[in-house]
Amino acid sequence: MQPKREAAIRAKVDAFARGERVDLKKLVGSSLVRIRIGGDRVIIDERTNLVLVIDAGPRGGIYKE
Numbered sequence: 001m002q003p004k005r006e007a008a009i010r011a012k013v014d015a016f017a018r019g020e021r022v023d024l025k026k027l028v029g030s031s032l033v034r035i036r037i038g039g040d041r042v043i044i045d046e047r048t049n050l051v052l053v054i055d056a057g058p059r060g061g062i063y064k065e
Contacts (some may be wrong), residue, residue: 001056005040009056012037016044017051 001009012035016022023036027043035042039059045052 005038009037009040009042013042013044013051013053 012022016024016035024033025036026033031045031047033044033046035044036059040057041059042053042056
């Protein structure tokens with residue numbers, strides 16, 4: 001992953017962890033949520049007080065198992 005994209009993803013996840021507003025959406029049929037960062041998506045498990053990043057990557061393939 002390019003350093004600039006990685007930095008943008010880290011910044012957005014950190015903002016989410018601090019309680020700031022981000023483009024957040026609950027995934028249908030799952031307890032997971034996703035954060036949108038441009039063309040990338042980050043899948044997060046937020047059930048605990050720990051923000052656990054499940055996956056990060058381009059929009060087209062991130063939701064496929």
